Every structure is written in C-alpha cells, then in structure tokens.
Amino acid sequence: MEPNPVANRKIIHVDMDAFYASVEQLDNPELRGKPIAVGGSERRGVVSAASYEARKFGVRSALSGVLAKRYCPEIIFVRPRFDRYKEISQRIRKIFHEYTDLVEPLSLDEAYLDVTVNKKGNPSATLLAQEIRQRILEETGLTASAGISINKFVAKVASDYNKPNGQKTVNPDEVLDFLENLAIKKFHGIGKVTAEKMYQLGIFTGRDLKSKDLDFLVNHFGKSGGYYYHIVRGIHNSEVKSERVAKSVATEHTFSENLTSEIFMVEKLEMIAGELERRLKRYEIAGKTITLKIKYSDFTQQTRSKTLPYFISDKSLLYDAAKELLYQEKPKDSVRLLGISLNNLNTEEKKTVAVQLKFEF
Numbered sequence: 001m002e003p004n005p006v007a008n009r010k011i012i013h014v015d016m017d018a019f020y021a022s023v024e025q026l027d028n029p030e031l032r033g034k035p036i037a038v039g040g041s042e043r044r045g046v047v048s049a050a051s052y053e054a055r056k057f058g059v060r061s062a063l064s065g066v067l068a069k070r071y072c073p074e075i076i077f078v079r080p081r082f083d084r085y086k087e088i089s090q091r092i093r094k095i096f097h098e099y100t101d102l103v104e105p106l107s108l109d110e111a112y113l114d115v116t117v118n119k120k121g122n123p124s125a126t127l128l129a130q131e132i133r134q135r136i137l138e139e140t141g142l143t144a145s146a147g148i149s150i151n152k153f154v155a156k157v158a159s160d161y162n163k164p165n166g167q168k169t170v171n172p173d174e175v176l177d178f179l180e181n182l183a184i185k186k187f188h189g190i191g192k193v194t195a196e197k198m199y200q201l202g203i204f205t206g207r208d209l210k211s212k213d214l215d216f217l218v219n220h221f222g223k224s225g226g227y228y229y230h231i232v233r234g235i236h237n238s239e240v241k242s243e244r245v246a247k248s249v250a251t252e253h254t255f256s257e258n259l260t261s262e263i264f265m266v267e268k269l270e271m272i273a274g275e276l277e278r279r280l281k282r283y284e285i286a287g288k289t290i291t292l293k294i295k296y297s298d299f300t301q302q303t304r305s306k307t308l309p310y311f312i313s314d315k316s317l318l319y320d321a322a323k324e325l326l327y328q329e330k331p332k333d334s335v336r337l338l339g340i341s342l343n344n345l346n347t348e349e350k351k352t353v354a355v356q357l358k359f360e361f
Contacts, residue, residue, distance in 0.1 A: 010125035011240060012113040013147045013155035014132060016092070017164035019109035020049035020085055024078050026141050036076045040065030044336075045254045048080055052164060064299075085109075088140055095135050099128060104240045110159075112152050114240035126169045133167065150175060153236035156188045175234040180207040189227065197221075206232050249285055250293075251276040252339025258297045259335045266323055272340050273319035286311035286346045290318065292325040293339035296332065304328055311346050318342070 016022070020038040025031045031051075037059055039048035047068050050059040057072035068075050089108040096103045102114035113132075115125050122128050129146040136144045143165035147158025154170050158178075161168040170178045184203055185195045201220060203209050209217075209232045217225030230236065251272050259265050269292075280286060290312070291305040304325040312318060322340050 008116075009114060009150060010116045011149060011152055011155040012115055012125055012129045012132070013152065013159040014096070014111055014113065014129070014136075015145050015147075015159045015163070016109035016136075017143045017145055018049060018051055018055075019142070020080060021051035021054070021078075022142050023081075023085055023088060025051060027084070031076065031078070034076055035059065035072050035074055036078050037065070037068050038078050038080050040068055041077050042066065042069045044256050088142070091140060092136055092144075095132060095139065099132060102240045102242055104242060112155065112240045126167075129167050129169075133165075150234065151236040152238050152240065153188060153231050154178070154234065157182065157186060160186070179232050179234060180205065180210060182206045184209060187228075187231070189224075189231070194221070194224075247345065248341050248343035249276065249279055249283075249287070249345070250291075250339055250341030251279065252293060252337055252341075254295075254337045255335075259338075262326065262331070265326060265331070265335060265338060268338055269322045269326065269340065270315075270319050272338060273315045273322060276318055276340050276342065277313060277315040280313040280342065285342075286313040287342035287344050288312070289342065289344035290321045290325070291341045291343070292322050293337070293341065294326075294331060294335055295337035297334045297336050299336075300333075302332075307344060312342075 021036055024036060024038060033053060034051070035054035035057065036051045037047045037049070037054055040046050040063075042065060045065050047059060047061055047063045047065060049061050050063075050068070054068070054072055054075055057075075059068045059072050059075060063071075065077065085108050093103065093105065093111065096111060096113055099120055100113050100115050100118045104112040106112070115122075115128050118128060120128065125148045129148050133144045133146055136142060145159050145163045145165060146167040147155040147161065147170070148167065149155045149158055149170040150172050154175055158168040158170050183205060184190060184198050185192075187206070187209075190198070197220070198204070198209070201212075203212065209228060212229075214226065214229045217229050219225070221228060253268065253272055255268070259268065288309070288311055289305060289307040291303050294302045294304075296302070306321060306325060308321070312321070318340060
C-alpha cells in the first residue's frame with residue numbers, strides 16, 4: 001500500500017498577477033489594457049515581465065526584446081523600477097505577517113504561508129486566502145492568485161490553476177487525483193527540457209509519472225528522479241521557512257552594444273563588482289566561490305569559476321578574481337552580457353523542528 005499523503009499542514013502560495021507589469025499599469029493609467037513589457041527594448045535586453053495583454057502574443061519573461069517586438073509589434077517597453085516594486089512587495093508582506101509569522105518569500109511577487117496555526121484563529125485556509133487576496137487588492141490596487149493545499153509543492157501548482165485573480169484549494173483527499181490528472185508540464189520543477197524527455201518516455205500526465213517505479217526514474221533523471229517519484233504521490237515535506245538563506249548573490253548587465261575588446265569587458269567588470277559589493281555589504285554576506293558569467297552575441301553562455309581559501313565581499317577582490325577568470329581564455333565571440341556571482345557563502349541555514357498538527361481543511 002502506497003503512502004497516504006494525508007495533510008498535517010495548511011499551506012497557501014500567494015502569487016501576484018504579472019506583478020511588475022501590473023504595477024506599471026497601476027501607476028500609469030495610459031498603459032492599462034495595453035501590451036507592455038518591463039525591461040528589454042526593440043534592440044537589446046530581455047523582458048523581465050509582461051502584461052497579460054502581451055502574453056496573448058507569446059511574450060514572456062526572459063524573452064529577448066527583439067523577439068517580443070516581433071511577436072507583438074504594438075508592445076510598449078517600460079523601464080523597470082525595482083524600488084517601486086520592492087516598496088509594494090513590503091506592503092504585501094506586512095499583510096501576510098498579520099496572518100502568520102511563517103512566511104517564506106520566494107521573490108518580490110510570491111510567498112508561501114503556513115496557516116496551520118494562524119493569528120486569526122481561522123481553521124479555513126481557503127477563507128484566509130480569500131481574505132488575504134482581498135486585502136492586497138484593497139491596499140495596493142493589485143490582484144493576486146493563490147493555491148491552498150497540504151504542502152508547498154501542491155500549493156505552488158494550484159496557485160497557477162485559476163490565474164489571474166483566482167485561487168484553487170486542493171483538499172487532502174483530492175491531492176492524488178489532482179496530481180494524477182495534471183499535465184506533466186504543469187508540475188513545478190519540470191521544465192521544458194525535462195518535459196520533452198518525459199514525453200519520449202511516454203510520460204505525459206501525473207498518472208503516467210506515477211506508473212514508473214523509483215529505479216526507473218532515478219536511472220533516467222538521476223537525483224531528481226527521487227523528487228519526481230515522491231511529489232506525484234503528494235509527498236513533499238519541505239517546511240515553510242520564515243527566513244530563506246541565500247545560496248548565492250549575483251549581479252549581471254546586458255550591454256547596449258556588444259563588447260568586442262577585453263579592455264572594455266574589464267571596465268564593465270569593475271562596475272559590476274562594485275554593484276555586487278554593495279549588495280553583499282547590505283546583507284552582511286561574503287563567499288568563497290566566484291563565478292564569471294559570459295553571454296555571447298549568439299546567446300550562447302559560458303561560466304568560469306574559482307574557489308578561494310577565504311571569504312570575500314570587497315569590490316577589489318571580486319574584481320581581481322573576475323578579471324582573472326576573464327583572462328583564463330579568450331572570449332570566443334563578442335559579448336552581450338557579463339555577470340559575477342558569489343556562492344559558498346558564510347550563511348548557515350537555521351534548522352527548525354516543525355510541530356505536525358492535523359486539522360480539518
């Protein structure tokens with residue numbers, strides 16, 4: 001008999017709808033109802049976010065500005081304003097903390113909330129999600145979607161189910177059916193490449209995935225195979241952690257003109273190192289492993305890394321290490337993007353013991 005994923009927790013995943021683009025449309029009424037892309041341009045860069053009007057044309061985040069213009073000739077490019085997005089994000093998180101202290105932000109526009117025991121004393125996670133979404137709308141003018149279920153994985157998948165401005169609850173006794181009938185590409189953590197591989201193996205739905213044994217999945221997908229084996233059975237024990245510990249800190253820049261000379265690249269690296277230093281100092285973080293990211297004009301990407309015997313966060317040390325990595329090998333083509341990241345950080349993840357409680361959903 002297979003494990004029964006009866007819920008002990010009530011998890012809400014809140015995801016703002018087209019957050020960056022929605023903020024721009026909120027602040028500028030002339031943009032409302034129009035296809036807009038935050039970031040990118042007709043010539044350079046990539047799209048950070050797209051409004052729902054633009055998504056109808058296939059414009060998505062991480063798409064190049066050139067392709068966005070090709071897909072949607074009427075697209076309006078808007079310069080991102082991260083200070084504004086962060087300001088609103090903090091207001092939204094303040095709302096979350098009125099309901100529970102177990103809030104795990106994933107980014108500026110989404111977070112997990114564990115409301116098994118909550119400050120409102122409300123036993124219904126579904127009603128709490130509705131109330132939170134209504135509060136967000138009233139206090140920011142923006143809409144949010146939510147998924148509610150027994151664990152983070154199912155809640156994350158469910159939050160995308162009735163987007164935009166909707167929510168879905170997957171009750172404990174509905175989890176297995178929900179996952180079995182779900183298209184494999186809808187599983188969080190299964191990207192396009194993995195989905196294509198699964199299609200070749202005859203895996204198109206959760207039911208198909210569930211029919212494969214653990215050995216089969218590990219043989220074809222390595223360590224991820226174990227993850228797939230468990231999630232399709234509703235087993236995902238990751239707790240909502242109120243403080244996410246950074247695993248890496250990175251800064252990168254896409255240039256308006258391709259760089260063909262290493263002299264110009266070195267100049268840009270100094271600027272990027274300075275920006276990275278500011279971020280590291282702000283959060284009192286240092287690291288030992290530095291990685292240089294290079295994206296060429298043909299969009300191919302290369303990374304070069306080195307690990308130091310000591311922690312660094314100073315601009316001069318970051319710059320020296322990145323410069324050394326750049327000169328390891330001559331760039332194969334002109335460069336459109338450079339980035340520096342630091343991992344192997346001096347942060348330690350706090351371990352907590354979760355008290356598992358069972359309630360009616």
